[in-house]
Amino acid sequence: MEIKNLTKKFGDFIAVDHMSLTIQEGEIFGLLGSNGAGKSTTINMISGLLKNNGGEIYILGKNIATHSKFAKMNIGIVPQDLAIYEDMTAYENVRFFAGLYGLRGTELRVRAEEALEFVGLSDKQKSYPKNFSGGMKRRLNIACAIAHRPKLIIMDEPTVGIDPQSRNYILNSVRKLNEMGCTIIYTSHYMEEVEELCTRIAIVDHGKVIAEGTKEQLTAIITDTKEIWVEVKTCEHIDEKSLKEIKGVNTVTIEENIIKIISQAEINNLNQIIQFFINHGLEIRSLQEQAPNLETVFLTLTGRNLRD
Amino acid sequence: MEIWIIFSKLSIILFLGISFVQSETSHLGWIIFAVLLYISLNFAMYLVLIEKWKRAIQMVTLLFIFICFWKLNPLFLMLFPMNFFELESFWFVKKWFVLPVSLLPMFLIPGHQADYLLSTLFCFLIYLMTSLYTEKFIQYEHKYDKMRIDLQKLTKNLNENKEYIRQSEYTSRLEERNRISQQIHDSIGHSMTGALIQMEAAKTLMALNQEKAAELLQNATHILKDGIEDIRITLKNMKPPTEQIGLQRLKLMIEEFSIQHQLRVPFVYKGNIDVITPIQWKIIYENITEALTNSLKYSGATEISIKIQVLNKLIRAQVKDNGKGISSGKMVKGLGIIGMEERTASVKGTIIVDGSNGFSVTTLLPITE
Numbered sequence: 001m002e003i004k005n006l007t008k009k010f011g012d013f014i015a016v017d018h019m020s021l022t023i024q025e026g027e028i029f030g031l032l033g034s035n036g037a038g039k040s041t042t043i044n045m046i047s048g049l050l051k052n053n054g055g056e057i058y059i060l061g062k063n064i065a066t067h068s069k070f071a072k073m074n075i076g077i078v079p080q081d082l083a084i085y086e087d088m089t090a091y092e093n094v095r096f097f098a099g100l101y102g103l104r105g106t107e108l109r110v111r112a113e114e115a116l117e118f119v120g121l122s123d124k125q126k127s128y129p130k131n132f133s134g135g136m137k138r139r140l141n142i143a144c145a146i147a148h149r150p151k152l153i154i155m156d157e158p159t160v161g162i163d164p165q166s167r168n169y170i171l172n173s174v175r176k177l178n179e180m181g182c183t184i185i186y187t188s189h190y191m192e193e194v195e196e197l198c199t200r201i202a203i204v205d206h207g208k209v210i211a212e213g214t215k216e217q218l219t220a221i222i223t224d225t226k227e228i229w230v231e232v233k234t235c236e237h238i239d240e241k242s243l244k245e246i247k248g249v250n251t252v253t254i255e256e257n258i259i260k261i262i263s264q265a266e267i268n269n270l271n272q273i274i275q276f277f278i279n280h281g282l283e284i285r286s287l288q289e290q291a292p293n294l295e296t297v298f299l300t301l302t303g304r305n306l307r308d
Numbered sequence: 309m310e311i312w313i314i315f316s317k318l319s320i321i322l323f324l325g326i327s328f329v330q331s332e333t334s335h336l337g338w339i340i341f342a343v344l345l346y347i348s349l350n351f352a353m354y355l356v357l358i359e360k361w362k363r364a365i366q367m368v369t370l371l372f373i374f375i376c377f378w379k380l381n382p383l384f385l386m387l388f389p390m391n392f393f394e395l396e397s398f399w400f401v402k403k404w405f406v407l408p409v410s411l412l413p414m415f416l417i418p419g420h421q422a423d424y425l426l427s428t429l430f431c432f433l434i435y436l437m438t439s440l441y442t443e444k445f446i447q448y449e450h451k452y453d454k455m456r457i458d459l460q461k462l463t464k465n466l467n468e469n470k471e472y473i474r475q476s477e478y479t480s481r482l483e484e485r486n487r488i489s490q491q492i493h494d495s496i497g498h499s500m501t502g503a504l505i506q507m508e509a510a511k512t513l514m515a516l517n518q519e520k521a522a523e524l525l526q527n528a529t530h531i532l533k534d535g536i537e538d539i540r541i542t543l544k545n546m547k548p549p550t551e552q553i554g555l556q557r558l559k560l561m562i563e564e565f566s567i568q569h570q571l572r573v574p575f576v577y578k579g580n581i582d583v584i585t586p587i588q589w590k591i592i593y594e595n596i597t598e599a600l601t602n603s604l605k606y607s608g609a610t611e612i613s614i615k616i617q618v619l620n621k622l623i624r625a626q627v628k629d630n631g632k633g634i635s636s637g638k639m640v641k642g643l644g645i646i647g648m649e650e651r652t653a654s655v656k657g658t659i660i661v662d663g664s665n666g667f668s669v670t671t672l673l674p675i676t677e
Contacts, residue, residue: 012640210658210672221621300619302660303626303668 006055015041017207030198031187038207039187047077076150091125098147115147135166219292226291228261233283366395382417389428393435499535503528554589572611579618599627599669607631623673634663
């Protein structure tokens with residue numbers, strides 16, 4: 001999928017400001033940004049719910065403005081606000097949404113059952129969503145979006161307000177969908193989810209992409225070092241020189257009984273460092289690694305927290 | 309566009325011709341004459357360029373149609389609607405209003421009412437479409453003209469600016485050359501001459517008074533040493549590090565701003581600012597100036613803080629005030645912010661404007677290697 005100079009204005013307010021993104025097939029692409037950054041607006045434009053004021057959107061190489069039917073058949077959208085009918089059973093809900101994409105007869109029945117099984121609601125297919133927990137409703141919402149087997153699935157904050165168990169279930173099913181060959185666009189303002197799940201991430205703020213790349217590329221914008229603090233019982237016999245010889249270690253400073261090691265972020269040398277302390281008969285009391293995460297990236301770039 | 313109206317007229321004439329031949333009217337000669345006259349009147353109208361004349365000919369045509377209708381054959385009335393539409397287009401904007409008027413003569417030709425109705429509607433549609441598209445076409449033409457003129461202006465501006473840049477580069481180079489030659493003359497030239505005189509004297513004294521000659525040579529060595537030191541200092545002064553230029557300039561501006569407007573403007577910088585290139589300094593400087601002016605004008609702030617950070621792959625310059633800010637729904641991009649955006653985009657950077665907690669403008673520039 002490709003977005004070029006996408007713009008959306010609501011009156012004078014510019015919600016999405018010349019946004020350009022390229023998403024490769026098979027990616028789990030994360031859109032990370034605080035509330036009101038323009039994530040949902042972008043998604044609504046991709047799914048055709050909102051008309052853009054400028055720019056173009058291509059899906060599988062086709063402009064959605066001219067191939068709207070093709071685009072709709074290949075997109076499954078899990079909206080932020082639940083889109084299910086409370087007075088229809090779970091099965092009927094999935095059947096209804098899949099039916100909108102033109103599935104009929106046996107195919108419709110099989111696909112609907114598969115989708116329910118996928119989200120783990122097979123045994124609840126005759127129940128009504130009004131009796132469901134928040135997490136189950138979310139899962140049903142996902143089933144409705146995937147029954148027609150779209151190539152691109154867009155999930156807009158699918159884990160808002162649900163229990164940790166359902167959350168894990170949803171995160172796992174996102175991975176499974178991805179393994180099955182779906183490209184996924186995932187928006188969230190939960191940094192941990194995006195960091196854990198997504199192969200590539202765009203940080204969005206005030207309708208603009210301010211940084212884009214893998215988690216490692218994004219953190220590398222801020223710094224290429226990490227700090228490792230090792231607290232030991234006593235540090236009288238520390239051979240700083242040989243500690244520095246460990247690959248990646250830049251500097252070593254000792255403050256009382258804490259040894260602060262600044263090391264290159266992309267090199268994983270924790271094992272060797274621990275080994276060093278064991279070999280020298282030093283007892284480790286605690287160990288902390290302070291590597292930059294996406295939250296730090298966002299904070300450093302925008303000066304604000306993700307969840308303000 | 310006129311071609312469609314002409315075609316529709318032609319088709320009506322064809323229709324008339326066929327019905328005249330079929331009905332075997334008596335004075336076919338007169339009728340052919342009338343048709344030819346009608347055609348030539350219409351031609352005349354399209355050929356004339358003056359609006360007034362066009363209208364006059366159009367009225368004559370209408371009159372002529374009525375005479376033919378009166379004296380020759382009632383079917384001539386069918387030519388009336390299209391000419392009528394063309395005439396009214398000089399006065400009326402609302403087209404729908406003229407349709408009932410053009411339908412009125414329907415009652416004058418009993419027996420051919422259906423034909424008349426059909427041809428009128430047909431003419432009306434053609435006419436409506438033609439005028440609609442003509443209007444649009446003219447609009448686009450205007451727009452296109454405007455854009456072309458804008459483009460010309462911009463190109464001219466660009467060329468002028470390029471010329472200006474070239475000129476100022478040349479001027480500053482001349483100034484610099486002047487300064488250097490002055491310096492060489494003042495210090496190095498003098499010491500060289502001094503040393504030379506001493507050495508000449510030593511040469512003459514060599515045979516007579518060796519001790520004195522050695523002293524003179526020692527003097528010359530001293531003078532030359534000082535001269536070399538001078539050259540070193542001059543060269544060093546000539547090549548100031550870029551970060552000094554950028555940073556000093558910025559500090560100076562901030563200080564002046566702070567004093568002039570009685571505001572606190574704390575300024576901090578972090579990281580290795582050596583990596584900021586002159587062009588990046590220029591953009592940072594301009595964006596900070598712009599943001600300071602904005603804050604001063606709109607925020608009612610008492611403090612505006614400026615922070616430049618050099619991160620691993622990014623330079624971040626933030627101007628943030630403690631004023632009233634703007635809620636994000638109300639933010640309207642003015643020329644200033646658009647200017648900053650364009651400037652920053654030219655070096656692949658981004659601007660973040662945020663009004664949620666005071667007002668802040670953040671410039672992000674990638675570090676070029």
